[in-house]
Amino acid sequence: MINDIHLSATTRMGKSIDALKHEFSKIRTGRAHPSLLDQINVSYYGTDTAISQVANVAVEDARTLTITPWEKNMVSVIEKAILKSDLGLNPATNGMVIRIPLPSLTEERRRSLVKVVKHEAENGRVAIRNIRRDANSEIKEALKEKKISEDDAHAGEEKIQKLTDQYIKDVEKLLDAKEADLLSI
Numbered sequence: 315m316i317n318d319i320h321l322s323a324t325t326r327m328g329k330s331i332d333a334l335k336h337e338f339s340k341i342r343t344g345r346a347h348p349s350l351l352d353q354i355n356v357s358y359y360g361t362d363t364a365i366s367q368v369a370n371v372a373v374e375d376a377r378t379l380t381i382t383p384w385e386k387n388m389v390s391v392i393e394k395a396i397l398k399s400d401l402g403l404n405p406a407t408n409g410m411v412i413r414i415p416l417p418s419l420t421e422e423r424r425r426s427l428v429k430v431v432k433h434e435a436e437n438g439r440v441a442i443r444n445i446r447r448d449a450n451s452e453i454k455e456a457l458k459e460k461k462i463s464e465d466d467a468h469a470g471e472e473k474i475q476k477l478t479d480q481y482i483k484d485v486e487k488l489l490d491a492k493e494a495d496l497l498s499i
Contacts, residue, residue: 315462316453316470323449323474327442327481334438334485338492341427341434346379346416348372356388356395365392374413381405381412419496427496435489439482446478 339349348371355362365371369383369392383389393412396405405412419427450471457467 315456316466316473319449319452319456319470320473320477323445323477326445327477330438330441330445331481331484331488333441334434334488337434338431338488341431341492341496345376346373346414348379350379350401351381351396354395354399354401356391358388358391365395368392377416377418379414379416381414382410383412386410424496428493431489431492431496435485438485438488442478442481442485446474449474
């Protein structure tokens, strides 16, 4: 019983960490990374499709992304989608290759991005604490229904707290790494 609750909490907390990593990957540092374009979709034969599904996205150098569409008619569609996005990027087309130079971040912009990252990390911590609360509620419910003993309930709550502490530390490590990445020039 307690092992099932622990396993469920572990799985859910792991998913929270994955979601936090995904949110962090959307926040642009000074370096080019193909995942910057993940949230941009283009119309491909009437269907909204991710750019990575209609073109090859690669990193040319630390500050330049290159996009090579698989079909010539997609060049202008991809270019317009990038211009419409809220990323503030200006693509330059050269035949079949679209180059996207990434402007360097100002100090003020870096500081504001650090605030965004801290907010996302706090959301991650809150999600993990909510999972802990849910798991502890399940343990108390099992104790109330006499499915487990008080000692088992106490041991289970301690186990859930250790798990929570571990995942909160993981959030802090991710936050520190992203913050350092943002503040490095």
